[in-house]
Amino acid sequence: MWDYSDKVKEHFFEPRNAGPLEDANGVGDVGSISCGDALRLMLKVEPETDIILDAHFQTFGCGSAIASSSALTEMIKGKTLDEALKVSNQDIADYLDGLPPEKMHCSVMGREALQAAVANYRGEVWSDDHEEGALVCKCFAIDAVLIEDTIRANNLSSVQDVTNYTKAGGGCSSCHEGIEEILVKVMAERGDSFKPGTPAKEEAPPAGMTNLQRIKKIEAVLESVRPQLKRDGGDIELLDVDGKTIYVSMTGACAGCQMEALTLQGIQQKLMEELKEFIKIVPTKAGALSRASCQP
Amino acid sequence: MEGIYFDNNATTRVDEAVVEAMLPYFTEQFGNPSSMHSFGNKVGLAIKKARMQVQELLGAEHDSEIIFTSCGTESDSTAILSALKAQPERKEIITTTVEHPAILTLCAYLEKEGYKVHYLQVDGKGRLNLDEYKKLLTDQVAVVSVMWANNETGTFFPVVEMAELAHAAGAMFHTDAVQAVGKVPLNLKDTKIDMLSVSGHKLHAPKGVGVLYLKRGVRFRPLLRGGHQERGRRAGTENTTSIVGLGKAAEMALEAMAFENTEVKRLRDKLEAGILAKVPSSFVTGNPDDRLPNTSNIAFEYIEGEAILLLLNKFGIAASSGSACTSGSLEPSHVMRAMGIPYTAAHGTVRFSLSRYSTEAEVDRVIAVVPEIIAQLRKLSPYWDGDKPKAEPDKAFAPTYA
Numbered sequence: 250m251w252d253y254s255d256k257v258k259e260h261f262f263e264p265r266n267a268g269p270l271e272d273a274n275g276v277g278d279v280g281s282i283s284c285g286d287a288l289r290l291m292l293k294v295e296p297e298t299d300i301i302l303d304a305h306f307q308t309f310g311c312g313s314a315i316a317s318s319s320a321l322t323e324m325i326k327g328k329t330l331d332e333a334l335k336v337s338n339q340d341i342a343d344y345l346d347g348l349p350p351e352k353m354h355c356s357v358m359g360r361e362a363l364q365a366a367v368a369n370y371r372g373e374v375w376s377d378d379h380e381e382g383a384l385v386c387k388c389f390a391i392d393a394v395l396i397e398d399t400i401r402a403n404n405l406s407s408v409q410d411v412t413n414y415t416k417a418g419g420g421c422s423s424c425h426e427g428i429e430e431i432l433v434k435v436m437a438e439r440g441d442s443f444k445p446g447t448p449a450k451e452e453a454p455p456a457g458m459t460n461l462q463r464i465k466k467i468e469a470v471l472e473s474v475r476p477q478l479k480r481d482g483g484d485i486e487l488l489d490v491d492g493k494t495i496y497v498s499m500t501g502a503c504a505g506c507q508m509e510a511l512t513l514q515g516i517q518q519k520l521m522e523e524l525k526e527f528i529k530i531v532p533t534k535a536g537a538l539s540r541a542s543c544q545p
Numbered sequence: 546m547e548g549i550y551f552d553n554n555a556t557t558r559v560d561e562a563v564v565e566a567m568l569p570y571f572t573e574q575f576g577n578p579s580s581m582h583s584f585g586n587k588v589g590l591a592i593k594k595a596r597m598q599v600q601e602l603l604g605a606e607h608d609s610e611i612i613f614t615s616c617g618t619e620s621d622s623t624a625i626l627s628a629l630k631a632q633p634e635r636k637e638i639i640t641t642t643v644e645h646p647a648i649l650t651l652c653a654y655l656e657k658e659g660y661k662v663h664y665l666q667v668d669g670k671g672r673l674n675l676d677e678y679k680k681l682l683t684d685q686v687a688v689v690s691v692m693w694a695n696n697e698t699g700t701f702f703p704v705v706e707m708a709e710l711a712h713a714a715g716a717m718f719h720t721d722a723v724q725a726v727g728k729v730p731l732n733l734k735d736t737k738i739d740m741l742s743v744s745g746h747k748l749h750a751p752k753g754v755g756v757l758y759l760k761r762g763v764r765f766r767p768l769l770r771g772g773h774q775e776r777g778r779r780a781g782t783e784n785t786t787s788i789v790g791l792g793k794a795a796e797m798a799l800e801a802m803a804f805e806n807t808e809v810k811r812l813r814d815k816l817e818a819g820i821l822a823k824v825p826s827s828f829v830t831g832n833p834d835d836r837l838p839n840t841s842n843i844a845f846e847y848i849e850g851e852a853i854l855l856l857l858n859k860f861g862i863a864a865s866s867g868s869a870c871t872s873g874s875l876e877p878s879h880v881m882r883a884m885g886i887p888y889t890a891a892h893g894t895v896r897f898s899l900s901r902y903s904t905e906a907e908v909d910r911v912i913a914v915v916p917e918i919i920a921q922l923r924k925l926s927p928y929w930d931g932d933k934p935k936a937e938p939d940k941a942f943a944p945t946y947a
């Protein structure tokens with residue numbers, strides 16, 4: 250049985266705001282019936298102020314799907330639409346004192362439901378283009394589709410590459426057979442074949458750069474992205490450099506972890522360009538591991 | 546522990562008499578049965594007795610046809626891999642779409658190794674089409690592996706007849722009888738079944754012990770090689786305590802066979818009828834006319850199984866579900882999908898599996914609780930309206946894939 254927090258149980262056994270909402274003016278239906286979790290979110294929005302006066306849900310789904318729907322309605326009531334849209338799936342999970350990684354994956358649909366309901370209220374049509382696959386890495390909650398896409402986009406050919414790019418396989422390592430299978434499949438698409446023992450894509454750091462020069466360069470890159478992060482109410486700070494792994498701390502509001510992952514990818518790219526070597530950027534702060542669970 | 550345990554297809558409680566039979570073999574009788582001294586000798590005799598007790602339950606002709614293993618999964622793997630190794634010229638396997646993962650995952654792996662696996666389809670009630678089967682039986686088939694009773698629905702497959710057909714075609718026949726042994730009278734000596742898997746923990750013996758029945762004369766290649774234990778067919782020092790326990794459990798299962806098929810069946814039927822009478826939009830999955838006496842699998846439409854289990858658990862009732870969420874996978878049970886059960890019902894399937902320890906009072910309690918739970922969850926369901934499904938439920942709620 251899943252190890253649910255008391256908060257999840259509370260919201261499952263006594264869901265808040267369940268059932269139809271008579272005069273809803275924004276409705277979002279999202280989810281996947283094949284996956285077994287789908288949600289209808291109903292909003293009553295005050296047109297003058299864009300404030301969510303009331304929010305209800307109906308959910309076909311498991312314990313965590315029901316609990317996260319209930320939590321979402323509680324979190325967004327009284328907020329304006331723009332404020333509400335800042336609520337991420339991770340925020341919902343945090344509100345519930347965490348969820349098992351398998352559950353993050355398909356049962357937390359709050360953010361999507363919210364986007365769909367707001368689009369409906371505004372007379373737009375919302376569609377979601379991100380596809381999810383079977384969970385491969387349980388330590389970091391990385392699914393098969395993300396791994397496949399990453400292998401394709403970056404021409405990866407070893408398990409270590411996949412770990413460097415997605416984190417998948419970086420924990421207990423039991424999923425390495427699964428990752429190899431994906432490599433075999435995707436590499437076959439590009440007419441290549443998977444060979445165990447292929448070294449990772451890392452290249453040696455360019456000769457001539459001292460450690461100090463390297464760290465200074467890293468700091469310069471981080472400094473260059475700070476103004477933009479600060480505008481969004483966030484910040485980044487260099488914590489440590491350990492070989493090719495750069496530890497940073499991310500603070501403040503990030504528009505959802507999806508954005509954070511994107512931001513980090515961007516920074517990683519910049520750093521690699523500057524240093525002319527492969528590096529890995531790791532955000533460390535309490536919850537850093539679970540945050541990885543909602544990478545796109 | 547208090548509570549109502551209706552999940553006996555998952556595992557069973559070890560009978561007290563079984564525990565008692567086992568205990569001396571942890572302490573006084575701790576010897577290695579292979580040793581020459583008297584510490585070992587007594588243990589060797591105890592294993593011999595257990596082997597005969599299992600032989601009796603299976604209706605096997607010889608006690609040497611019983612090979613003790615570590616679990617049902619090991620028995621399954623050993624059987625299939627042995628058949629392939631022993632007949633390297635044959636590269637095909639026939640099995641069904643609704644087998645336990647112990648078979649299906651192995652078959653998927655063997656496909657990658659270059660074997661051809663034929664998966665027999667089932668109809669809406671989980672039944673096979675024997676004509677389709679006959680067509681596949683060629684001289685390329687090394688082994689047919691078909692379960693005796695399905696673990697989710699309890700539905701039987703006609704394995705005795707299918708073994709005859711395989712035999713006629715020169716293919717070996719294996720059956721995963723993990724759910725059937727102890728609930729169905731067996732007489733293997735009168736069948737053409739070559740290999741059969743048993744798991745101790747499904748019949749009130751401990752977890753981590755199993756049996757592979759191997760008919761005398763069937764060509765065999767061991768999975769584990771090493772010492773001469775089990776006549777060299779399964780090396781490794783015997784799990785003596787558990788083997789002794791399994792022997793005792795086999796003896797008790799034989800004694801309880803009639804009870805399982807009368808009293809346990811009566812309780813199961815009462816439970817099922819009681820629930821169906823009170824819960825709208827629910828139905829039995831599998832073939833109600835030909836299944837295990839202890840199993841009832843009911844689909845509750847428009848709600849999801851894990852949520853049902855959590856609420857049942859709150860009332861102290863243990864059951865299991867074929868929903869995706871309970872397994873952490875992305876799809877509901879492959880058995881339900883194979884039978885063509887729609888997603889909105891497949892996710893809401895709940896399996897109640899009784900044992901000879903189940904009581905009438907427990908059945909009455911579950912009948913009283915289930916309708917409430919289902920109604921409570923349907924109140925949350927976007928497909929449901931008052932006391933019935935919405936008109937055209939699939940149109941009333943058609944979520945955007947996210």
Ligand SMILES: Cc1ncc(COP(=O)(O)O)c(C=O)c1O
Nearest residue numbers: 616617618645647696721723744
């Ligand atoms: C039909 C079937 N086969 C095989 C197994 C696996 O048995 P074991 O857990 O002893 O490996 C089970 C038990 O879950 C089962 O129901």
